[in-house]
Amino acid sequence: MPSETVLLLPGTASDEAFVRFVFAEPLSQVGAVLTAPRVRTLEERRTALESAWEGHPIVVGGISLGAHVAAAWAVANPDKCAGLVLALPAWTGPANRAPTALAAKASAGIVASHGLETALRGTTGWLHDELHRAWRGYGDQLVPHLEEASESAAPTLEELRSLDVPTGILGCTDDPVHPIGIARQWAEAIPRAVLVTTTLDAYPHALGRAVQAWLQAR
Template sequence: MTALEHAAAEHPIVVGGVSLGAHVAVSWAVRNPDRCAGLVLALPAWNGSPDGAPAALAARASAQVVAAHGIDAALAGTSGWLHDELRRAWHGYGELLVPHLAEAAESVAPTLAELRSLDVPAGIVGCVDDPVHPVEVARAWADALPRAVLVETTLDAYPHALGRAVQAWRRAQGR
């Protein structure tokens, strides 16, 4: 039993995530609509197939650079909170980072039709200046989810994105 299945065993739960984590949360909700009480989502990366999606291309390129030159080389173009967060997270994967990045680059995201099937409150955050997670994807997800509230922000304000997604989810509860 997965952690989500265990948590939802007694009553429906709110699930969420960032980027690929948002994809995982929605995919679980599609398979378990009766166990999902809502969605808290930040920076969804694509719909359906990853073909050509900037986040999929970035994950693939990152995997190649990490495999050839290491994490520090892959993070050379980042700074500030993003650098710190990726450095912390990527080191936590250890030897599994490259295969996880490669898997992420190939994973199929929920389709807009699947999103339309979820009648639960959903809070979504998109960053208007994020080239890897285009805000248009967040807008498409918000348009497809019947009870979604979208909040748009910038990468500078991103460290507060999940809090903003929770606030949006609370507003969506009234829809």
């Protein structure tokens, strides 16, 4: 069993509480320890990765935007990364009109024009609870962050092909915001990747299956 500390980053306008909720138990079951830093901006996500490195390769990853940032850091720092745990990559290369990017841009506009409560109207169940907590936690940073996330770039397929580390990827077969085709692209590009899938009715706990995929890739 691995004994690594695994640093995982949240997705767009998500937070460290959700990362812990999804990944703390799956990682503890395999003897690994989760680090989930409090980050709000893209730059804070990147800084958290750089700050975690203490002279030996580390396992990193995240959900959606967090997966993008972690993979991009691994591409730029191949000697610092020991593995990747990635859930729901949302696009490859420039965001363009990726569904997740469009959703973030639209949410930013609604929050800016009509307020947080209007933007959250219609959400139910666990998503309602998570967004109410996380979005309030961003405060005045919410709209700028949604906008920056919607315009950010993920690694290109060529960059992903350079990642020679064990990589677990979790994709969802029926999530229109995180198309399964993107997860499959990433898994096909990264040489040592293992892809596992889930469905929306298993969210959010199923995102932790990325840990098992990472173990299989080792």
